[in-house]
Amino acid sequence: xxxxxxxxxxxxxxxxxxxxxxxxxxxxxxxxxxxxxxxxxxxxxxxxxxxxxxxxxxxxxxxxxxxxxxxxxxxxxxxxxxxxxxxxxxxxxxxxxxxxxxxxxxxxxxxxxxxxxxxxxxxxxxxxxxxxxxxxxxxxxxxxxxxxxxxxxxxxxxxxxxxxxxxxxxxxxxxxxxxxxxxxxxxxxxxxxxxxxxxxxxxxxxxxxxxxxxxxxxxxxxxxxxxxxxxxxxxxxxxxxxxxxxxxxxxxxxxxxxxxxxxxxxxxxxxxxxxxxxxxxxxxxxxxxxxxxxxxxxxxxxxxxxxxxxxxxxxxxxxxxxxxxxx
Amino acid sequence: xxxxxxxxxxxxxxxxxxxxxxxxxxxxxxxxxxxxxxxxxxxxxxxxxxxxxxxxxxxxxxxxxxxxxxxxxxxxxxxxxxxxxxxxxxxxxxxxxxxxxxxxxxxxxxxxxxxxxxxxxxxxxxxxxxxxxxxxxxxxxxxxxxxxxxxxxxxxxxxxxxxxxxxxxxxxxxxxxxxxxxxxxxxxxxxxxxxxxxxxxxxxxxxxxxxxxxxxxxxxxxxxxxxxxxxxxxxxxxxxxxxxxxxxxxxxxxxxxxxxxxxxxxxxxxxxxxxxxxxxxxxxxxxxxxxxxxxxxxxxxxxxxxxxxxxxxxxxxxxxxxxxxxxxxxxxxxxxx
Numbered sequence: 001x002x003x004x005x006x007x008x009x010x011x012x013x014x015x016x017x018x019x020x021x022x023x024x025x026x027x028x029x030x031x032x033x034x035x036x037x038x039x040x041x042x043x044x045x046x047x048x049x050x051x052x053x054x055x056x057x058x059x060x061x062x063x064x065x066x067x068x069x070x071x072x073x074x075x076x077x078x079x080x081x082x083x084x085x086x087x088x089x090x091x092x093x094x095x096x097x098x099x100x101x102x103x104x105x106x107x108x109x110x111x112x113x114x115x116x117x118x119x120x121x122x123x124x125x126x127x128x129x130x131x132x133x134x135x136x137x138x139x140x141x142x143x144x145x146x147x148x149x150x151x152x153x154x155x156x157x158x159x160x161x162x163x164x165x166x167x168x169x170x171x172x173x174x175x176x177x178x179x180x181x182x183x184x185x186x187x188x189x190x191x192x193x194x195x196x197x198x199x200x201x202x203x204x205x206x207x208x209x210x211x212x213x214x215x216x217x218x219x220x221x222x223x224x225x226x227x228x229x230x231x232x233x234x235x236x237x238x239x240x241x242x243x244x245x246x247x248x249x250x251x252x253x254x255x256x257x258x259x260x261x262x263x264x265x266x267x268x269x270x271x272x273x274x275x276x277x278x279x280x281x282x283x284x285x286x287x288x289x290x291x292x293x294x295x296x297x298x299x300x301x302x303x304x305x306x307x308x309x310x311x312x313x314x315x316x317x318x319x320x321x322x323x324x325x326x327x
Numbered sequence: 328x329x330x331x332x333x334x335x336x337x338x339x340x341x342x343x344x345x346x347x348x349x350x351x352x353x354x355x356x357x358x359x360x361x362x363x364x365x366x367x368x369x370x371x372x373x374x375x376x377x378x379x380x381x382x383x384x385x386x387x388x389x390x391x392x393x394x395x396x397x398x399x400x401x402x403x404x405x406x407x408x409x410x411x412x413x414x415x416x417x418x419x420x421x422x423x424x425x426x427x428x429x430x431x432x433x434x435x436x437x438x439x440x441x442x443x444x445x446x447x448x449x450x451x452x453x454x455x456x457x458x459x460x461x462x463x464x465x466x467x468x469x470x471x472x473x474x475x476x477x478x479x480x481x482x483x484x485x486x487x488x489x490x491x492x493x494x495x496x497x498x499x500x501x502x503x504x505x506x507x508x509x510x511x512x513x514x515x516x517x518x519x520x521x522x523x524x525x526x527x528x529x530x531x532x533x534x535x536x537x538x539x540x541x542x543x544x545x546x547x548x549x550x551x552x553x554x555x556x557x558x559x560x561x562x563x564x565x566x567x568x569x570x571x572x573x574x575x576x577x578x579x580x581x582x583x584x585x586x587x588x589x590x591x592x593x594x595x596x597x598x599x600x601x602x603x604x605x606x607x608x609x610x611x612x613x614x615x616x617x618x619x620x621x622x623x624x625x626x627x628x629x630x631x632x633x634x635x636x637x638x639x640x641x642x643x644x645x646x647x648x649x650x651x652x653x654x655x656x657x658x659x660x661x662x663x664x
Contacts, residue, residue, distance in 0.1 A: 044524035159615045189382035190551065191612045194595035198611060216525060219554075219597025223604035242601040260529035261599050262558035264581065271536070272558060274529035278494050 006177050006210060007033040007056070007095075012070035014048075014055045017063065021284040025051040027234040028070070033178065038204065038211040040225035040242070042218060042257075044279050048234040049214045053180050056212075057095060058087050075177075093123040096171040100183040102163035106155040112139075113151045116170050123174045135173060142169035143199060161192035168199060175207055182214045197224055218261055222246060227315065230254050233282050233290035235306075240316040250318040252295045289321070297322060335370045335406075336513055336545050337394070337427075342367040342403035344386070344393045348620075362619050363389040365569035367403070368646065373512070376539065376546040378560030378577070380553060380592070384616055386569040387549045391515050394547070395429055396420055407513065422460060428506035432518035434498035438490040444501055445486040448472045451508045461509075475504040479534060496527035503534065507542070516548045520555060532559060553596045557581055565589050568627040569619055571646055575653040585655040588628050626658070638663055 014026040026048040033039050043049045054060050056072050058079055072079045074095065079087060099105050107115060116135040120126055126134065132151070139147035142165040155163060164184060171179055181200060185193040201224060204211050213224055221228055221242065228245045230238040230253070238251040249255045259273035277294040289295070292302040301321050310324025311317050318324075344364040351357050364386040371377045379387050393400040396412055405412045407423055415423060428451070431437035438447055449468045455461040456468075463471070473483040479500040490498055499519060506514055516535070520528045532555065538544055550556050556563055556577075563580050565573040565588065573586040584590045591610045598604055614631050625640035626632070632639070642663045644656040 044526060161615055189616075190553070190595045191382060191591055192615070193597075194609060194611055195613075197597075198609070217597065218525070218599035222599045222601045223597050246599065246601050257525055258599065260526055262529075262532070262554040263598060263600075264554045264557060264593065264596055265598050265600075265603055272529045272533055274533055275526040276530075278496065279524065279526070 004034045005032045006035050006075055008071075008073040009052075009056065010071050010073070012052065012055055012072065013068040014051050014060055014065060015068045016065045018283065023283045024068075024234050024285060025065075025282065026055060029229075029231075029234075029236050030070075031229055031236065031239065033210050033212065035177075036204075036208050036210055037227060038201075038213060038225045040221035040228045041212065041214045041231060042216065042221050042228060043231035044216060046233075046279060046282060047231040048282075049231055050182055052231075053097070053182060053212060053214060056180070057091055057097060059091075089123070092119055092171075092176075093174045094176050095178040095180065096174065096176045097180040097182065098164070098167045098171050098184050100186050102160070102167045102187075103155065105167060106163065108155050111152050111154055112158075112166055116151070116166075116173060119170060120173050135169075138169040138173045139166065141172075141203060142166070143195075144169070161188055161195060164188065164192075164196050165199065168196070168203065172203055172207060172209065176209060178210045178212065179204060180212045180214070183216070184213070185220065186215070186217075193220075200224070218258065230257070233280050233285060235290075235319060236317075237291070237320070238318045240313070244313070244316055250312065250323060251291075251320050252297050252322075253291050256294075289319075334372055336373045336408060337369075337371045337547070338404075338406040339370065339390075339394060340368050340404045340406075342390065342393055342405065343401045344389050344398060345401045359620050362569050362622060364393060364400075365619075365622075367566075367569075367571055369564055369571065369574065371513070371545055371547060373545055374539070374543050375562065376548055376560045378556035378563040379547065379549045379566060380551060380556050380563060381566035382551065382592075382616055384619065385566045386619070387551075387566055388517050390566070391429070391517050391547060391549060395424070395427060395515055421458060425455060425460060425509045426511050427513040427515060428509060428511040429515045429517060430499075430502050430506045430519045433522055434495050434502055435490075435522075437502055438498055440490055443487050443489055444476070444481075444493075445469070445472050447490070447501060448475055448486075448504045448508055451505060455509060471508065472504075475507055478538075479504045479507070480530075494527075495523055496531060499523060499531055500534070503531075503538070507538070510542070511544070513545045513547065516546055518549050518551065521550060521552065528555070535559060553593060565592065568616060570627055570656065572628065572657070573653075573655045574646065575655075579651075579653055583653075585649055585653065585660060586628075586657050587632050587634050587659075626656075634659060 010030050012026055012029045016023040016025055029052055041049045067080060117128060117131045120131040120134055136147045136151055139151060144150055144165055185196050215221060225242050228242050229236045232253050238254045249258055256275040260275060262272055275294055280290050287306055288304055289302040289307055292298040299321060307319045307321045309317050309319045312323055342364055343366055345360040345362050347360055349356055349358045367390055381387050392398055394405050412423055449472050452463055452468050456463050472486060476483050481500050520531050548559050560577045563577050564571045567588050573589045584593050591612045594610045612631050617630060626644055629635050629639050638658055644658050646654045646656045647661050649655045649660040
């Protein structure tokens with residue numbers, strides 16, 4: 001069962017030293033990713049979703065950032081202990097990434113062909129001609145019409161949705177084990193979003209790629225993911241399968257979040273629930289539950305100690321004093 | 328007749344906004360127009376919320392700005408409280424702006440970083456006092472700023488702070504307080520919750536609803552999130568490529584969308600429930616929204632429509648009643664003229 005796990009993140013900590021103090025962007029995050037699984041990481045801005053994934057790719061800018069602890073095991077090997085040379089062989093090859101804004105990730109001065117061929121030649125050792133054929137095939141898979149012609153165009157000649165398709169084609173061109181998608185549809189319209197999500201779903205199933213989907217949209221994770229991690233202020237507050245999280249959220253934050261999203265399928269004139277207060281500033285955060293000032297069920301213990309992570313089922317855990325031993 | 332004029336706070340008819348552009352070098356110069364808004368008719372009753380949805384580039388924001396006369400519309404009429412703004416002189420327009428205020432999308436870009444909260448919120452009052460359209464003393468203004476801040480959920484002790492000291496949600500509250508400062512009748516809200524986090528979004532939506540009840544405000548509310556629009560609006564207009572393709576009562580639109588574009592839009596919107604998501608049938612549109620730089624002879628949605636017919640390419644469908652006030656611009660429901 002455990003050999004199914006291709007990525008294991010254990011107690012990952014990524015800190016940034018800023019003038020204002022120590023920013024614990026990610027503070028003790030652990031999760032497993034199985035082969036072919038789609039894992040959603042949900043959280044609001046500043047909750048540490050993106051930093052977690054940059055850390056997995058060893059892409060944290062140092063300084064000011066540093067990995068303050070933990071390990072990331074990719075098929076049993078710790079990425080943090082590898083040499084830069086070894087990591088480069090994994091990055092873009094075994095683990096690849098797509099970002100929110102495809103325009104900032106494509107080089108505007110280079111043709112799509114140049115950018116795609118570069119990756120394929122580097123990682124797969126094909127010659128240029130074979131690499132171009134492969135690139136065209138990938139673009140076709142990603143649903144770009146007339147890929148033979150489009151491949152020689154520049155990024156600005158593509159629309160937002162098409163650019164994201166190019167990014168996906170590029171990311172999947174080396175048939176990676178893991179695709180990290182960081183808010184892949186946030187910059188896109190609803191109808192285009194549906195197209196892109198469908199594409200990621202279809203291609204990952206076909207190529208057997210595991211996907212880590214980072215998003216702030218609960219609607220997107222509900223339709224896409226097998227498992228979900230909910231993050232708040234640099235930590236995972238709740239973990240479980242998509243069905244468990246939505247049907248029976250345990251952490252007061254997850255409960256509040258799900259209740260505060262207006263729903264299309266349930267037309268009601270009732271007032272929307274809203275979580276009071278603001279997300280905390282993560283600089284110099286005290287070692288207590290960061291959610292307690294906004295929590296309706298806060299107790300005395302919440303103000304003094306960060307809750308232990310309570311395992312409340314297979315693959316299901318919650319970091320709240322209401323559950324487990326702290327109860 | 329007079330009573331009818333009172334009923335509709337805002338009436339917009341045949342609104343067009345075309346932007347000229349030219350491309351190419353000196354020798355290959357080409358001129359053209361972007362038809363951003365191409366004939367919009369709508370009306371809003373007093374105390375009502377009209378939601379405007381559509382994808383980026385469909386002309387939602389341009390419609391709103393043309394109504395506020397931040398641009399002079401190319402054609403059409405905008406009638407606010409019985410006064411035709413398109414024929415108004417600059418002085419009359421200024422007076423009319425007291426009755427309509429805008430809340431912008433980006434709470435970072437719409438507040439001057441070098442002004443304190445007090446200055447930002449009191450600026451409209453200062454301007455209108457200077458123009459002799461209002462008379463408020465400095466002390467009265469200060470009182471009003473404090474009242475407004477408390478009303479939108481900010482402590483009055485923050486009034487000397489600068490925008491960068493606030494979070495996104497708090498800044499949006501400042502923007503709302505500024506829009507309320509002149510006691511407007513109509514608030515034009517241009518995606519006011521799109522830039523906010525989920526937990527803050529619901530706070531601001533509730534604030535909009537409370538303010539409407541308290542001050543009897545009328546909203547023209549733009550959003551691209553269909554669930555948000557459904558929550559806040561009484562009636563909804565769906566825009567595509569510069570025209571309204573469907574306009575109906577909010578509940579009716581979600582229960583029985585008529586236009587193929589509305590159907591696709593609704594089915595594409597994700598629902599935060601895995602059990603519901605698995606059972607849903609998706610209509611996935613192919614292709615992108617075409618560029619709005621051509622005038623069209625047929626239906627604007629023709630290229631992407633799954634139910635297109637021959638007659639759709641030949642003439643443009645107009646917005647017409649398909650029963651009980653549900654208006655739709657599609658030849659599936661009425662014949663070409």
